[in-house]
Amino acid sequence: MPKSPHKPLIWLPACHRHLDLNDPGGYSVLADRYALAVTALGLQPVLFPMAEAEDVPCLLDFVHGVLLTGSPSNVEATHFGATALATDLLDPRRDKLTMRLVREALERGVPLFGVCRGLQEMNVALGGSLHQAVHEQPGLLDHREPPDAPLEVQFAERHDVLLEPGSRFAHWAGGTRACVNSLHGQGIKRLGEGVVAEARAPDGLVEGVRVTGAPAFAYGVQWHPEWRHEKHPFYERTLHAFASACREHMEVREEA
């Protein structure tokens, strides 16, 4: 069967930041490391600046996968029935978009991969909740990165994750244990509908999930597999599994 000459298009939702206090308009930003990882997989990252929730059904027609990126901003607690912390950096436009994007991508069988904030968005969009400050929860570790350290230190492997035997996570890791990076202050509290935990930190915090019943690839991780993935077989295999799912989705769509 001839393989398509095209690159699968992967939607990476923007984050909205006020980078210039003299410019109240703000900026739509995407950390290059996500786009670089997508490009290294032979995929084409796409960004839809100003995309709103109501645009999602139409825009999904143009892409073959969705990668929900990380961000220093927190999913607003109002999305899971709580009150935002005064210290929260928020991105309501991103929240509104991704709550719709998660549900629509799952329903339509568009491969979906959530990274860090993206995992949290998947869980909340499916009715789950988050710890707003994991490090303040009795019995849970501090999962945040050292704030002023160099990136190599911030993204260094920090704790093990215990992987569900027989899961695709275990297959990608070549075992039921792996060491991953950790750069987050929120974390999964109550799992959303159809969200199953398949990776946990030593303190029990859910760090990797699969959405059951999803017609296509539907995984989320709290760690950052895009970081130095070429040197980390577990990260690399995870990303390639997502890429294969996106390529397959594109080829099926092209044959239709």
Ligand SMILES: N[C@@H](CCC(=O)NCCCC(=O)O)C(=O)O
């Ligand atoms: N703000 C949330 C999500 C954390 C997260 O996505 N970290 C990634 C930061 C680096 C980047 O911008 O990609 C939380 O704290 O849990």
